[in-house]
Amino acid sequence: MADFQRPFVWTQENILKILDDVDELRSNPSPSTQDERDDLYDIDNAAEYFLGSICLRCESPKDDRYYEVLDGQQRLTSLLILAYVIHEQVQRCKNECIRLRWTRATKKLGDPSYWQNLLVFTNPQSKKRMAEIYWLFKRDYECLKRDADEDSDAPKTDGMNIFEQTLYRDVQRFEYILQKGRFAVLILKNLTEAEQFFQGENNRGLPMTMLDLLKAYHMRQETEPNRLKQIGEIWQRLGLTASKPDNETKSFQTSEVEPSNRWLRVNPDWTSWLMSEFVLPAMLLQYGIAPWSAVKLENLGFLKGVVGTHTGDSFIDEKIEHQGFDDQSAPLFDLRVPVRPGLPFFQEIEQYLKIAQAIDVLLWEPKTDEDRKTYPYAGASLVWRGLSVEGDRFTILKLALIAWADRFLKAGIMRSDCTWVDVAAALAHDGAFRVYGRNFAHFLNRLAVKDETKNGDRIGAYKKLQRVTFDYALCLSEPEYSLLFLPHRSSSRSECLMKLKASTHPNTVRLKTNYSHYREGYWNSYLQEFNSQPTKENGHE
Structure with a gap:
C-alpha cells in the first residue's frame, strides 16, 4: 500500500x-x-x-x-x-x-x-x-x-x-x-x-449525484428487457440525457418543436435542476427533511423504497406482493407514500417532474415573446407578484404548490402520455390553485422584514431569515403537522384554504414567541395587506 x-x-x-x-x-x-x-x-x-x-x-x-x-x-x-x-x-x-x-x-x-x-x-x-x-x-x-x-x-x-x-x-x-x-x-x-x-x-x-446513484440502484432492481426499456424511455423524456446545443444551433423555429420539448433547445439543464431542487425534495418531505438538505447522500436510503426480506417469507413480502399496480402503463403516486423500487421509481419522478415543470413556468415572469413561445403558460399564475418572495421562500412556495397539485390536480390530467404543458394548462385555469398560492405567498412575505413605519415599527417578522426558522414556522421536520402537507390533511380545496388561513393567522402562526417583536412585525405585515387596496394583475386579484 x-x-x-x-x-x-x-x-x-x-x-x-x-x-x-x-x-x-x-x-x-x-x-x-x-x-x-x-x-x-x-x-x-x-x-x-x-x-x-x-x-x-x-x-x-x-x-x-x-x-x-x-x-x-x-x-x-x-x-x-x-x-x-x-x-x-x-x-x-x-x-x-x-x-x-x-x-x-x-x-x-x-x-x-x-x-x-x-x-x-x-x-x-x-x-x-x-x-x-x-x-x-x-x-x-x-x-x-x-x-x-x-x-x-x-x-x-x-x-x-x-x-x-x-x-x-x-x-x-x-x-x-x-x-x-x-x-x-x-x-x-x-x-x-x-x-x-x-x-x-x-x-x-465529479462525484456521482444523488440522482445518479438512485438511477443505478433502481435499474439494478429490474431484469425484464421490457421494463428496462421503459426506464430508458422515461430517462430520455426527462431530458437528463440531453446534450447542450452548440452556439450556432441554439436559434431555432419555435413551431418546429413540440411545446413540451422546446426547452431542450434552450436550457437542457432545466430538468436536472428541477430534479435536485424540487422533485427529490418533494419526495423527501414525508421524512421531515428540509428541501435544502434533501440531496445530501445520507438521505439516499429513503428513496430506495421498501424491499422485501432475503427469505421472502415475512409479512412485508406479502404486503409488497399485493402492492402491484393494476395498470403499469399509468400508475399514480402520492408524496406521502414510500417509493417502490425499480420501474415505479422512474415513473414517480416523471410524474412529479411534470408538476414541478408546470409550476416553475407558471411562477416565472418571462422577459420576451420568445420566452413565452418556448415555455407555454409562462407567467400565467404569478401568485407572488407584488410580494417579496425570493430565495428559500420561493423554493418553499413552489414545494407548497407541488403538494397542492399532488392532492387537488383535476382527475384525468396526469395520464401516462400527458406533458408538463397539459399540467400547466390545468393549473393556470384553476382559480383555487391561484388563491391558495397567493395566500401561501402572503404568509411567506410576512416572515421577512421589508419595511418600517414612521414610528419605527417593522413590517415583517424577521430581519434575517435562517433556514432553522423555516423549519420551525412550517414544521418541516414534523411531516404530520407540516404546512406543506395541509392539502393532504384536507378533504376539499375550500377546507385546505381555510386551514392555511387559520394556521398562518398572527395569533396562531409558529414564531419564536420569546421575542414579541417577531410577532408584532408579522402582525403589522398582516394588517398592511388588509389596509392596502387590491390590485388586478393579469386578470387575477
Missing part, C-alpha cells in the same frame, strides 16, 4: 454496507420452495456484482508479483479484514456445514497463509484503524456466541443457533462476493502514468 496514500479510514458501517448491497442484489428475492430457501445465494445462477474500480502500478517491470495500490485501498482492505474475521470464527465453529461452505467459498483464494498476507501496510494510522475494525467485528461475533451459549434451550433453525445462523449467512454473502464480485482494474506501468492518472482524476472527476 503506497506510503503517499491516505490511511485506511473506513468504518464498520462502511464494510457492512457492502454486505447489505449483496443482500439487495440477491439472485432470488422471493424463494417459493424449500430448495430455494436452502441456498439464497445460488452462485451458479447469480448475477455478477460490480465492486467498483481499482488502479495498480507494477513496482518493477521485471517482477509482476508486487503491485502498488493507487486507488481502491479502502475496499480491498475492508474485504480482507472481513475475510480474516469470518475465517477465524469458522475455524472455531463446530458446525461442519459452515466449515465446508467456507472451504468452498475460499477455494480460489488458496491457502489462508497466502491471502492473509496479500496487502503490505507501513502507515501506522492504517494499522491502528485495521486493528480497531477487526476488534469490532470480533466483538460482535463473540457477544452473539455468548448469547447463544447462555440460551442453549432457544429454538434452532436447521439445527443452527443464532450465532451459527449469522455466521452461515455471512459466509454465504462473502462467497457471493468472491465468486461473482468484479473489479474494473487499471494497471499502470510507471510513475509518469500514475501522475497523469491522479491529475486526470483531479481535473475531471
Whole structure:
C-alpha cells in the first residue's frame, strides 16, 4: 500500500454496507420452495456484482508479483479484514456445514497463509484503524456466541443457533462476493502514468449525484428487457440525457418543436435542476427533511423504497406482493407514500417532474415573446407578484404548490402520455390553485422584514431569515403537522384554504414567541395587506 496514500479510514458501517448491497442484489428475492430457501445465494445462477474500480502500478517491470495500490485501498482492505474475521470464527465453529461452505467459498483464494498476507501496510494510522475494525467485528461475533451459549434451550433453525445462523449467512454473502464480485482494474506501468492518472482524476472527476446513484440502484432492481426499456424511455423524456446545443444551433423555429420539448433547445439543464431542487425534495418531505438538505447522500436510503426480506417469507413480502399496480402503463403516486423500487421509481419522478415543470413556468415572469413561445403558460399564475418572495421562500412556495397539485390536480390530467404543458394548462385555469398560492405567498412575505413605519415599527417578522426558522414556522421536520402537507390533511380545496388561513393567522402562526417583536412585525405585515387596496394583475386579484 503506497506510503503517499491516505490511511485506511473506513468504518464498520462502511464494510457492512457492502454486505447489505449483496443482500439487495440477491439472485432470488422471493424463494417459493424449500430448495430455494436452502441456498439464497445460488452462485451458479447469480448475477455478477460490480465492486467498483481499482488502479495498480507494477513496482518493477521485471517482477509482476508486487503491485502498488493507487486507488481502491479502502475496499480491498475492508474485504480482507472481513475475510480474516469470518475465517477465524469458522475455524472455531463446530458446525461442519459452515466449515465446508467456507472451504468452498475460499477455494480460489488458496491457502489462508497466502491471502492473509496479500496487502503490505507501513502507515501506522492504517494499522491502528485495521486493528480497531477487526476488534469490532470480533466483538460482535463473540457477544452473539455468548448469547447463544447462555440460551442453549432457544429454538434452532436447521439445527443452527443464532450465532451459527449469522455466521452461515455471512459466509454465504462473502462467497457471493468472491465468486461473482468484479473489479474494473487499471494497471499502470510507471510513475509518469500514475501522475497523469491522479491529475486526470483531479481535473475531471465529479462525484456521482444523488440522482445518479438512485438511477443505478433502481435499474439494478429490474431484469425484464421490457421494463428496462421503459426506464430508458422515461430517462430520455426527462431530458437528463440531453446534450447542450452548440452556439450556432441554439436559434431555432419555435413551431418546429413540440411545446413540451422546446426547452431542450434552450436550457437542457432545466430538468436536472428541477430534479435536485424540487422533485427529490418533494419526495423527501414525508421524512421531515428540509428541501435544502434533501440531496445530501445520507438521505439516499429513503428513496430506495421498501424491499422485501432475503427469505421472502415475512409479512412485508406479502404486503409488497399485493402492492402491484393494476395498470403499469399509468400508475399514480402520492408524496406521502414510500417509493417502490425499480420501474415505479422512474415513473414517480416523471410524474412529479411534470408538476414541478408546470409550476416553475407558471411562477416565472418571462422577459420576451420568445420566452413565452418556448415555455407555454409562462407567467400565467404569478401568485407572488407584488410580494417579496425570493430565495428559500420561493423554493418553499413552489414545494407548497407541488403538494397542492399532488392532492387537488383535476382527475384525468396526469395520464401516462400527458406533458408538463397539459399540467400547466390545468393549473393556470384553476382559480383555487391561484388563491391558495397567493395566500401561501402572503404568509411567506410576512416572515421577512421589508419595511418600517414612521414610528419605527417593522413590517415583517424577521430581519434575517435562517433556514432553522423555516423549519420551525412550517414544521418541516414534523411531516404530520407540516404546512406543506395541509392539502393532504384536507378533504376539499375550500377546507385546505381555510386551514392555511387559520394556521398562518398572527395569533396562531409558529414564531419564536420569546421575542414579541417577531410577532408584532408579522402582525403589522398582516394588517398592511388588509389596509392596502387590491390590485388586478393579469386578470387575477
